[in-house]
Amino acid sequence: MRKIFTVIFTSFITFHGFSQAGIKENEVARIIKTLSADDMMGRRTFTPGIEKASLFLQNEFKRIGLKPLTGLTSFEQKFNMYSLKPQQAAVSLNNTTIENDKYFFVTAKESLSWTDPSKVSVFYVNENDNLRKAYGEIKKKNLDAIVLVNPKHQKMFANYKRYLGSGSMSESVGKGESQLFVLADSSQLSSIKVALKNSVETLPLANVAGMIPGKRTNEYLVFSGHYDHLGYQKAVEGDSIANGADDDASGTTAVVTLADYYKKLGKPERTLIFVCFTAEEIGGYGSQYFSKQLNPDEIVAMFNIEMIGKPSKFGANSAFITGFERSDFGTFLQEAVKGTNYSFHPDPYTEQNLFYRSDNATLARLGVPAHSISSDQIDIDKLYHSVNDEFESLDMPHMTNMIKAIAVGSKPMVDGKVTPKRVNKAEVD
Structure with a gap:
């Protein structure tokens, strides 16, 4: 027993x-x-x-x-990211110069030059819209775009600018579409003059990975x-x-x-x-x-x-x-x-x-x-x-x-x- x-x-x-x-x-x-x-x-x-x-x-x-993972010879899974930081930027919409604290770019391009409003898509984030959700949806569209954000979203806009406006990280340079976010009361866009020059730095990274x-x-x-x-x-x-x-x-x-x-x-x-x-x-x-x-x-x-x-x-x-x-x-x-x-x-x-x-x-x-x-x-x-x-x-x-x-x-x-x-x-x- x-x-x-x-x-x-x-x-x-x-x-x-x-x-x-x-x-x-x-x-x-x-x-x-x-x-x-x-x-x-x-x-x-x-x-x-x-x-x-x-x-x-x-x-x-x-x-x-x-x-090591299949195809690797060590436990380091190495890759590069690229740091892009604005060196020169100027934005004018409807013949009005936009102040620096009221816009930011999301781009993997070394430079941008937009002068024709028909060549970019335009989106509006209205007063009652959810800015976080709108940001995600616009990014998914993979379009060159100017996004006009109602000033009611000023606080969250400032948070996004603080995070993205000083530069961005990308897995490649020159690929993909770009977006310009602007804090603006206007919902009309008749003329644009957009210029951006980024500096680019290559940054090595590595995950540590192994398998059974x-x-x-x-x-x-x-x-x-x-x-x-x-x-x-x-x-x-x-x-x-x-x-x-x-x-x-x-x-x-x-x-x-x-x-x-x-x-x-x-x-x-x-x-x-x-x-x-x-x-x-x-x-x-x-x-x-x-x-x-x-x-x-x-x-x-x-x-x-x-x-x-x-x-x-x-x-x-x-x-x-x-x-x-x-x-x-x-x-x-x-x-x-x-x-x-x-x-x-x-x-x-x-x-x-x-x-x-x-x-x-x-x-x-x-x-x-x-x-x-x-x-x-x-x-x-x-x-x-x-x-x-x-x-x-x-x-x-x-x-x-x-x-x-x-x-x-x-x-x-x-x-x-x-x-x-x-x-x-x-x-x-």
Whole structure:
């Protein structure tokens, strides 16, 4: 009887995922301490700090025994971006010179010269329109355009100008269409005189990515987090390093830990990709490049892990899933952890648009069940994007258990037993 009980109890433990003994808190702490240490200098893109973080992650993938992605010879997925900054600009509409603070360009062209209003499309963002939505819809049209924005949107317009007006990043130079956004009361355009000259700088970037080839070579599961952060900020009590422990050294640590965990389990059914994205904080360029290197129809799901270092509003050992309603990805995770002390919940902060604010969004727009897993209480988190986002602020038992929960939740997908439905591309902005 004792032997039978032992077998039953052991089966219960294994079934419900308590066999994640290989995921150790001290090892989780080692990785995140390294990534969020002061000598990483906040891991800002294009700095020595992020280069150091990249080298650390490459060495971890080598230690684990991952393989480079197909077609690569190292764990660096290198690519270039181009920084375009206005050097000279002048805008005149209806024979009236527009002041510099009332316009901005969105373009990958080194120069522009528009003098014929019939050669460009004209759009109007009226007083009662949603500027964010209008911006997205106009960008999707891929047209050379002048967009006249009602002055009622002045505050949001200023935010867009602050973000885009000082320059832009592009994956190429000279390609694509251009848009000029103007804060203007007019809804008529009879004459235009638009000139722009940009300086161009080539900027090298690299994701860190590895894989465990599975039995199904054309079915991929992606585990991701971003390893860049903000670098230096205004000093607080002598500390100016934005260490980014929770954002997103916690997610990056989870990616490394899960890679180690799954490599020790042997050859998986589906092929597993583990990727640490660069440049999330400045526009998600790492995930955008990554998404173009694979056939999205072959990506079964994406587990994007973003800020899991502190308990969620649902308590310790719990997290939420952004875009929960867009596929049954979250439902599968809930079912997989049923009966454990782990739990997954729908995103309680839908007004924050978190589904669109991390690296999952790029693949979701291509139809992939790509969701972010987080436990951050974003509405009250005073450490977010601050110099106080440090290792000491994290709850390591919770974080370790969340990595275990993701291991448990992902196992049915890894084993090829369940497949989440695709995201409806038409419903993703």
